Amino acid sequence: MGISSDNVHGFVLAVSSSIFIGSSFIIKKKGLKKAGTTGTRAGSGGYSYLYEPWWWAGMITMIVGEIANFAAYAFAPAILVTPLGALSIIFSAVLAHFILQEKLHIFGMLGCALCVVGSVSIVLHAPHERTIHSVKELWHLATQPGFLVYGGIVLVVVGVLIFKFVPTHGNSHLIVYVGICSAMGSITVMSVKALGIALKLSFSGHNQFVYYQTWIFTVVVIFTCLLQINYLNKALDTFNTAVISPVYYVMFTTLTIVASIIMFKDWDSQNTSQIVTELCGFVTILSGTFLLHKTKDMGDSPSSDSPVFTNQNTNQNSSC
Numbered sequence: 001m002g003i004s005s006d007n008v009h010g011f012v013l014a015v016s017s018s019i020f021i022g023s024s025f026i027i028k029k030k031g032l033k034k035a036g037t038t039g040t041r042a043g044s045g046g047y048s049y050l051y052e053p054w055w056w057a058g059m060i061t062m063i064v065g066e067i068a069n070f071a072a073y074a075f076a077p078a079i080l081v082t083p084l085g086a087l088s089i090i091f092s093a094v095l096a097h098f099i100l101q102e103k104l105h106i107f108g109m110l111g112c113a114l115c116v117v118g119s120v121s122i123v124l125h126a127p128h129e130r131t132i133h134s135v136k137e138l139w140h141l142a143t144q145p146g147f148l149v150y151g152g153i154v155l156v157v158v159g160v161l162i163f164k165f166v167p168t169h170g171n172s173h174l175i176v177y178v179g180i181c182s183a184m185g186s187i188t189v190m191s192v193k194a195l196g197i198a199l200k201l202s203f204s205g206h207n208q209f210v211y212y213q214t215w216i217f218t219v220v221v222i223f224t225c226l227l228q229i230n231y232l233n234k235a236l237d238t239f240n241t242a243v244i245s246p247v248y249y250v251m252f253t254t255l256t257i258v259a260s261i262i263m264f265k266d267w268d269s270q271n272t273s274q275i276v277t278e279l280c281g282f283v284t285i286l287s288g289t290f291l292l293h294k295t296k297d298m299g300d301s302p303s304s305d306s307p308v309f310t311n312q313n314t315n316q317n318s319s320c
Contacts, residue, residue, distance in 0.1 A: 004128050010076025011123060013068045014084040020065030022091030024058045025241055026099050031055030032237045033100075041237050049233065074196030078189055078260035079278065080126035082253050086115035086285055089246050096241045107291055111246070114288030121281030125274045127266050134201070138194040139213040147190075147263045154183045154255075170234065174247060177235035181228045182251035186259040188224040191217045193260075246289035253285070 031054030032041070040046025049055040065088075072081045090112045096102040132138060141147065158180055165176045194217040198208035208214050235244050260266055267275055 006075045006129050007077075007080060007126065010072045010074075010081055010129075011084070013072035013075065014081045015087060017065045017069035017072060018084055018087035019091055020061050020068065021085070022088030023095060024062035024065060025088070025092040025236065025244070026058075026095040027061055028055055028058030028233070029096075029100060029236045029241050031058055032233065036237065049237075070192050070196055073189065073193040074200045075129065077127055077129050077264065077266050078193060079257050079266050080123055082189065082256045082260075083119045083122045083282070083285060085249050085253060086112075086119045086288075089115055089249055089289070092241055093246075100241060102240055111288040111291035114291065115246075115249075115285050116288075118281040118284030118286075118288065121284065122278050125270075125277045125281070127270050127274075130264055130266075132197050132201075134206070135194065135198045135208040135211050135214045135217075138197060138217075139211075141263050142190065142194065144263070147259070150259060150262050151187060154187055158183050171238050174235065174239050174243065177231045177238070178244065178248045178251055180231045181235070181248060182255055184224045184227050185252045186255035188221060188228065189256045190259050190263055191220040191224065195221055250286055250289045253282075257282070 031052040032049050034054055035041075035046075035049035035052040039048025039051075041048075069081070093104050093108060093112060097104040161176055161180050161183075165173075166180075170176050195214065198214045198217070202208050232248075235248075
């Protein structure tokens, strides 16, 4: 099965999105660190970062990336667009090394490479975009029993994490903040895709904003995005960026693909070989992110293994 023109458009937009979003992690964290020196840190419930220009620069960069991502979902299925977020891991990890001094070792580079290989495998075997003629069709898909059950489970899990685990384990367990962002993110993507398709149909002459369903999708996008931003800020201010990016990517991608398979039934048009190849690609991505996670502390303590990027001036000075 060849790659359709819509999938190509989605691919280009998704890659552009990853570059902007990966960079935004670093810019926002730089702003959070500066804000934390003059006020209450975001990880402690503070909002002093709202007065920090670096944070707003990162926010604008992320918005640009999300707009590109938004457009990508209007052209291509989530199972193609979402895995390309692996590129943001590479950009954020490399930039974190140079800007935030969060060391990236050889195993981190290998993990990044595995993420890219897995993403390419998924992209080459991704299904074609489902043809949608009206937002009413999207509403019908979103109100099917399977997706309603999934949405209910997400709301319950997020509620438990926010009200029970955030106060006691938020600052010590990365999975709490990232779990909230990832679970709500899967709902966000489904709503963003619905809204993107509605916009695309409207621009082609078939106004979809006369239907109340379009506005419901819009409200869901706004609410879930604000929730994600809040808890992502807490995660960035509390934990190492090189760890947040891959873990968030794995959880977000997994849940988004599950949500897309349930709502849009992406695998109905594919054979067993294509599905197995996509799963193998995803396992490769998981392996890469696991490797990044297991080696996250290598740059924080002396080790016989040299980091991928070394400060030559420091090495020269230490030998004098």
